[in-house]
Amino acid sequence: MPIEKKKTHLKAGKYFMQGDEACAEGAVAAGCTFFAGYPITPASEIMETIVRRFEEEKRVFVQMEDEIASMGAIVGASWTGAKSMTATSGPGFSLKMENLGYAIMTETPCVVVDVQRVGPSTGQATRTAQGDLMQARWGTHGEHTIIALSPWSVEEAFYETVRAFNLAEEFRTPVIILMEEATGHLRETVAVREAIEIFNRVEEGNGAPFGGEEPLDAVPPMPRFGTGHRLLVTGSTHDPHGYRKTQDRVTQERLLSHLQQKIEYHKERIVQWEEYELDDAETVLISFGFAARAALKAVKDARKKGIKAGLMRLKTVWPMPTERFETLAAQAKTLIVPEMNFGQLRGEVQRFTGGKKVIGVNRADGEVITPESILRAVEGGTSL
Amino acid sequence: MKEIMFAGIGGQGVILSASILARAGILKGYYAAQSQSYGSESRGTATRAEVVLSEEFVDFPHVEHADIFVVMAEMGVKLFASKVSQEAIVLYDNSVFELSENIGKERIGIPATRLAVDTFKKPLYANIIMLGAMMRHCGMVGPEEIKTVLKETVPSKALADNIKALELGSGLEY
Amino acid sequence: MKQEYLKYIRDNVFPTAFCPGCGHGILLNAFVSALGELDYDQDNLVLVSGIGCGGWIASPHMNTDTLHTTHGRAIPFAIGVKLANPKLKVVVISGDGDLTTIGGNHLIHAARRRIPITVICGNNNIYGMTGGQASATTPVGAKTMTTPLGNDYRPFDLVKLVKGAGGEHVYRYTAFHAMQMKKAFKDVLQKDDFSFFDILTGCPVQYGRRNELREPAKMIQWMKDNSVLYSGEYHDDKIMVGKF
Structure with a gap:
């Protein structure tokens, strides 16, 4: 396993942070180097903390023109080898759904935070809810499988964000962090440990860059753009080399099985309670x-x-x-x-x-x- | 474990008071959780801020039954009285309103706004005066921790007045 | 096209999905020739496309890194690639329905920010792949599946749109101007600026047959007869071509 023990950017000790801040600090600790976002209550503090940290650490932040664009940008960035993230709340989460499905289909690691507020629609922007549990699971169209984590405290917002990045990289899939406004805006004690474990992406390896070959549950290596692999990345049904097979039932069936099995067959590494x-x-x-x-x-x-x-x-x-x-x-x-x-x-x-x-x-x-x-x-x- | 609830009108600085108290609690080694309720129309409406200080992780980080209730506007009394313990100490700004409700066990009037106007020529530090009074009754944090937090949070040119307000609040004879 | 330029093309994806007479092939040919003449490093080039016929120009034909994205969103994906690795040359090639209609917001913001990517719009004035519906560049009066009595609404002038949004290095050519197109592609491939191309490719099958331009040769002739090289004066009743 390409796991590395790494010091966090914060000194070990006790901190007093907001849930949104802790989520952003967790992303920085996990090695997130690209963040694209759009302002929305009650998630904006994640973006604001990222801006502050990224300036210090020379990582890439971009405020995009809308929620759809910020989801697209993190997928593009991920293919250059970046660990990427976006954060939003209900209305923005809805807008991101199509590109979330694209990330699932193209096996692109990335982290999407949804700080849940009251809905449907604009609802109550500053009030808390857990109404997006099913949207996290089924919000994007088509049969698919997803990983979603639910931190219950500010400290867990930090550590579960680290875990979200690790799972995204290990299983080459978007991972959703489903927080609530109540945790996003809660300020609480956070004990930061000396070091955390980081999963580094497997870029080179045997086999094609997309799933569908035996064994179907294996996670394929993910080369990055600009390294001579001449990758074909598409949200259309594709064979393990990325060639579109938009009429072929066998390719579709194998691809779907792969996307499901790589997560469902490895639940013991993912599911925690x-x-x-x-x-x-x-x-x-x-x-x-x-x-x-x-x-x-x-x-x-x-x-x-x-x-x-x-x-x-x-x-x-x-x-x-x-x-x-x-x-x-x-x-x-x-x-x-x-x-x-x-x-x-x-x-x-x-x-x-x-x-x-x-x-x-x-x-x-x-x-x-x-x-x-x-x-x-x-x-x-x-x-x- | 102690549950402390601050209430007032948006703009009175109750969230700042709660935040200072929670940070001071952390300096003292406690587990602290602080939350607030606010709308996008935060000025002029009732605001509530909560702090829970404990020896260990707080299961439920909101106030269930406040041990100390610091209230700076009459509106806050009616809205949040149901969350105040029968054993609570209630500190209220008696230069702004008279407490008619029979809440908590002990009710102490602090003329915070009048004191702030008399001393600083503006009501700006009334929340810190109330915080000083609360500190004396809470017993979990002392002036040293709160002063350290004030140094980190308020602009340096306002520090002396903040400390003075704190001392005014904690030194009052009731 | 010279034989040695075929290294930029995947040899296992032919025949193409394009209909006979489709100008997208001319665009593709000009782009590949520009790369070939520059002996451009194909492993430092990322081509990003959206959905529709225009989305097929780069993916799967081009033998480079390609990112075939969701409908209308090629530009945000491309911005993610470029900002995360500024050393890469990132070129978006897609259609008018994709880049200017569903994705128009991203286009104006990319132009406003002058993100150093190249955006090439293969503009055939119609949604071709879905059967010939009106797009944001369908001319007034043009007949389409969704405007059987003629289009009521004004189209975007993409040159003015992108210039107005703040974009520099803005070009327009038609399928008739393959050589000029190629030369301009070569220019922008050697720079790290924002640039935009409105390439009128023409769609004889979905657009032409409803608008008396069914014959590809007739459509090319029409493009030739109606275009004027821009030299400071802009005529709204002509197809202004050149650099703006």
């Missing part, structure tokens, strides 16, 4: 991002009252640890999914419970979900 008090839990909560912090507090409050509650908290939201959903569903008397939408995660969990009903605790009015409301559901065992 944390468990709290689950050993003897009869009431099992499953949550992600900011909502999971309220859920953890509710679990602890419930334990004080003698209720055997526990929490599974997703760090990787796509792909999901569905096998664990199944075992927890078998163990639990009550399953509860708290989230800041009307049940996007609950629907996914429900598919793996063998028919056991999942209770939702939902809030989508722009305010954060509270431990109190979750505790009420834990105590009552019924939906609000």
Whole structure:
């Protein structure tokens, strides 16, 4: 594995940062050298921090004319060997979707941050939500697979951004960081470690530059522009050498299988979650991002009252640890999914419970979900 | 763990106060989380800023039941009273409004705006005077940490007045 | 084209997707000849294209690094390549529907910023690949699939558009002007500036057949008869060609 232990640009120690800032600092630490963005609340602070850092470090920042262009620019930059990133929120995330699909199809590593705000449409720009969970998964058209991470704290915004870059490089795919405004604008203690692990792109190797050859789950090497490979990069269906095969069903089937298998067959390297008090839990909560912090507090409050509650908290939201959903569903008397939408995660969990009903605790009015409301559901065992 | 909530009208500097307190808490070795609610129309509307200081990672980083409530405008009392603990200390600017609500356990009036106008000829430092009073009652951070943070955050020409405001707030006899 | 220039072309992608009489082939030929005459380093050249017939000029024909992007977005991808590695020569070749209609916003901003890339618009005044619908360069009165009674709306004058947005090094030629086109390509290939080409390629199949220019030779003749070399005076009723 081309993993390198690298000192971060920040001195090891405790910092007090905003989630957006921590995300940008994580990108710098991960070796991001190209950032293209467009102003949008509540994600602009990521771009502003990047501007400050990139000036110091002589990396490339460009404010593009729109969200579509900034997504296009990071894909172009990635093909020159750069680790590239863009950051946005709901409306901008929608605009980026076509070029996100292009990055998936062309196996272009890049990182896309969505600091979720209230939608649909312009919604409430400064208010928080978790309404883009399904958009991260299915926002771009066509059958595909995606990796999306969900940091729950400012410190994780730093480290999960590093992980996002590493996964993007290892699996040659765009990786989405799904934050919430509540974390993006939260200021919190961040402990920065001395060194972090960085995955460096495999540029040279045996085989063609695109997938579709056996084994189908193997990630092909990605040469960069300007090195004599005369690459053919296209968002149309292509063979492993990049030649368009827009009428051939076998090429399409193999390409799709490759794009899916390179991620789904390696879930153990991608999917991460944390468990709290689950050993003897009869009431099992499953949550992600900011909502999971309220859920953890509710679990602890419930334990004080003698209720055997526990929490599974997703760090990787796509792909999901569905096998664990199944075992927890078998163990639990009550399953509860708290989230800041009307049940996007609950629907996914429900598919793996063998028919056991999942209770939702939902809030989508722009305010954060509270431990109190979750505790009420834990105590009552019924939906609000 | 202590939960501290600041409330006022946009422009009064409650978010700055919260940020200074949180940074001071970090200097003291605490885990700090600070958040705020604001709209794009941030001036003239009710603003809330929250700080949670703890020995360890704070599960839920927002205020659930404030131990200390610092309120600089009457509007803030009505809007946020439900988030104030029954055991709370409530510090309010009694040169701006009289507290009629029966919230918290102990209610202390600090004439911050009048003191600021008397001392600095403008209400600008009322938030720092309130921060000084809060510091005395919070007990988790001291003047040294807050002064260090002030040195890092406020313009150097305003530092002396800020420190004076802090001392005014913390030194008051109630 | 000289035999040795074939190194710039992938030999396994023929026949091309272009219809008989399509001027995109003339554009491609002129571009390859310009590279050949300069003995241009094909491994330092990235060609970026969008979607539509114009998107096929560079990809897959050109034997260089090629980036065949989404519809209308070739320029932002190209800007990403160029800014991330300024040593590369980056040339966008695409069509009028792609670069000036769905992607028009990117074109004016690239011109405004004067990002040092070359943008070549193979302008055939129509959406060819999708069956002949009106684009932002379809002339007033022209009949297309979506304007069967004649186009009501004024087209962009791409030279004026790009100049107005701040672009320098702006050229226009037609498929009749292959030699002049080639010479201008050679000029910009040796520079690291923003440059723009409006190349009227003509589409006998989708445009010509509805507008009495069905015969490729007739369309070329029409281009020749109606074009005037720019020498300081701009005539809106003519096809002004040259450097602007």
